[in-house]
Amino acid sequence: MSSSPSIPFLRESAAGDASQAVACGIKLDLSRQRLTHGDLEGLFKFAAEKDLLGAHARMIRGECVNGSEGRPALHTSLRAFSLSAPRYAEVSQERRRLFDFAQRVRDGRWLGCRGDRIVDVINIGIGGSEMGPKAVWHALQTASPDIHLHFLASVDGVLLDRILAACNPRSTLVIVSSKSFSTRETQVNATAVDQWLLDNGIVGADRSRHMVVVSANPHAAEMMCLPLENQFAMWNWVGGRFSVWGGIGLPAIIALGPEAFQEFLQGANEMDRHSLEASIDQNLPALLALTAYWNSTVLKIPTHCLLPYDERLRVLVPWLQQLQMESLGKSHGINGERLKGRTGMLVWGSNGNEAQHSFYQWLRDGTGSTSIDLIWSEMPGHRYAEHYRVLLANARAQAEALVARDPKAPYFNAVSTIVLDAVTPRRLGAVMAMYEHKTTMLGTLYNINPFDQPGVELGKRLSKFAETGADPKKLLEEARE
Numbered sequence: 001m002s003s004s005p006s007i008p009f010l011r012e013s014a015a016g017d018a019s020q021a022v023a024c025g026i027k028l029d030l031s032r033q034r035l036t037h038g039d040l041e042g043l044f045k046f047a048a049e050k051d052l053l054g055a056h057a058r059m060i061r062g063e064c065v066n067g068s069e070g071r072p073a074l075h076t077s078l079r080a081f082s083l084s085a086p087r088y089a090e091v092s093q094e095r096r097r098l099f100d101f102a103q104r105v106r107d108g109r110w111l112g113c114r115g116d117r118i119v120d121v122i123n124i125g126i127g128g129s130e131m132g133p134k135a136v137w138h139a140l141q142t143a144s145p146d147i148h149l150h151f152l153a154s155v156d157g158v159l160l161d162r163i164l165a166a167c168n169p170r171s172t173l174v175i176v177s178s179k180s181f182s183t184r185e186t187q188v189n190a191t192a193v194d195q196w197l198l199d200n201g202i203v204g205a206d207r208s209r210h211m212v213v214v215s216a217n218p219h220a221a222e223m224m225c226l227p228l229e230n231q232f233a234m235w236n237w238v239g240g241r242f243s244v245w246g247g248i249g250l251p252a253i254i255a256l257g258p259e260a261f262q263e264f265l266q267g268a269n270e271m272d273r274h275s276l277e278a279s280i281d282q283n284l285p286a287l288l289a290l291t292a293y294w295n296s297t298v299l300k301i302p303t304h305c306l307l308p309y310d311e312r313l314r315v316l317v318p319w320l321q322q323l324q325m326e327s328l329g330k331s332h333g334i335n336g337e338r339l340k341g342r343t344g345m346l347v348w349g350s351n352g353n354e355a356q357h358s359f360y361q362w363l364r365d366g367t368g369s370t371s372i373d374l375i376w377s378e379m380p381g382h383r384y385a386e387h388y389r390v391l392l393a394n395a396r397a398q399a400e401a402l403v404a405r406d407p408k409a410p411y412f413n414a415v416s417t418i419v420l421d422a423v424t425p426r427r428l429g430a431v432m433a434m435y436e437h438k439t440t441m442l443g444t445l446y447n448i449n450p451f452d453q454p455g456v457e458l459g460k461r462l463s464k465f466a467e468t469g470a471d472p473k474k475l476l477e478e479a480r481e
């Protein structure tokens with residue numbers, strides 16, 4: 001593979017539809033990517049050398065792909081509907097429990113301890129234990145929902161105060177979500193919300209009507225003095241940032257209903273099957289991964305910007321940021337070797353239309369090159385024809401404007417457009433699964449393990465030391481000596 005000095009557009013060398021791929025209601029257009037058709041063919045050969053699709057299939061089959069932690073990465077099993085999927089029995093049993101519990105909350109068979117219906121759900125959790133369900137809820141909630149979700153993630157009392165002020169404890173359900181059940185922010189927030197229940201007279205057995213836990217730690221319910229039936233399982237073989245498909249999705253299951261969540265899972269499962277069955281030149285996640293690999297390693301583009309032209313997809317930005325940056329923000333390979341060249345990009349973005357009036361100036365004229373995904377839907381989520389017409393005109397125009405930069409400047413943009421036929425639970429599942437597969441496929445291409453996060457864990461350990469009043473810098477220095 002060689003870098004092209006003239007930075008051509010794919011559309012200049014690919015005939016007809018060769019720069020497009022369509023699956024699961026998603027149309028990917030790579031024509032504004034900066035490579036030739038020959039370069040793309042070279043990337044397909046590189047993918048074959050790396051056995052990209054074989055490695056992907058091995059992940060889904062349950063092989064030990066997370067070497068540093070010695071386990072498989074089976075998030076795809078959480079959205080599988082076939083007996084042959086690894087761990088199917090335990091996953092489907094837990095899914096039934098989750099759906100049954102959510103339905104009881106929704107139809108009023110599960111009430112607060114004084115007989116009130118649950119109308120507010122507070123999800124206490126951070127990172128992967130927050131971002132997935134938050135993205136799903138933001139995308140699929142109706143304008144006036146029966147049940148309101150609140151996400152308490154950071155250990156910042158301001159957020160705590162605001163959320164508690166919006167809720168009545170008697171009609172509130174608290175979900176404490178933590179894979180490890182040892183994350184300090186979550187522990188501190190859970191204790192504070194528990195105290196709020198206590199202050200409002202919800203004590204003893206009554207607490208169990210207002211609090212449940214989701215965790216891979218079998219002692220989580222016990223740690224919160226709750227009965228075991230108030231715990232929903234997750235498993236060590238699902239990474240936190242890949243976990244929205246199971247118990248971590250509980251707030252969304254309650255707020256949207258099991259039926260919508262089932263559709264969400266089915267959409268993801270459709271994408272899983274597409275990713276296993278489609279040839280490389282039509283394989284959506286593989287095409288996204290290969291062009292990202294090209295952009296980062298050959299064109300040396302340092303950042304990737306996601307610009308949804310659809311309010312419903314706004315929270316995909318922080319979700320994708322964690323997914324890609326925690327998975328691919330690594331400079332060592334699977335055998336601990338220091339890697340040459342770039343790995344994962346900095347991921348950022350915003351609601352596309354709003355961003356036009358804030359940072360597009362930089363994207364169009366600044367001294368940086370950017371990889372960009374523009375994403376929109378062919379069906380609006382509202383009844384205002386004029387709004388949709390203007391929004392779509394903006395999205396289409398910006399797809400061109402963002403690549404219309406000074407051809408003599410050393411800075412340029414590489415743009416993909418991703419068009420959904422609609423934003424339904426099914427399509428959302430497919431889009432999120434597509435980005436998950438893009439991320440893990442990039443792990444294969446870069447030769448890194450996308451399933452661990454050693455850098456974050458050091459920070460977590462140091463914060464615990466800092467809580468005792470110790471200087472974290474000193475502790476690091478001592479550890480080095």
Ligand SMILES: O=P(O)(O)OC[C@H]1O[C@H](O)[C@H](O)[C@@H](O)[C@@H]1O
Binds near residue numbers: 127180182326
């Ligand atoms: O779910 P928990 O165990 O509480 O972890 C919450 C988060 O903690 C860390 O920040 C990890 O890097 C994240 O991947 C994880 O999602």
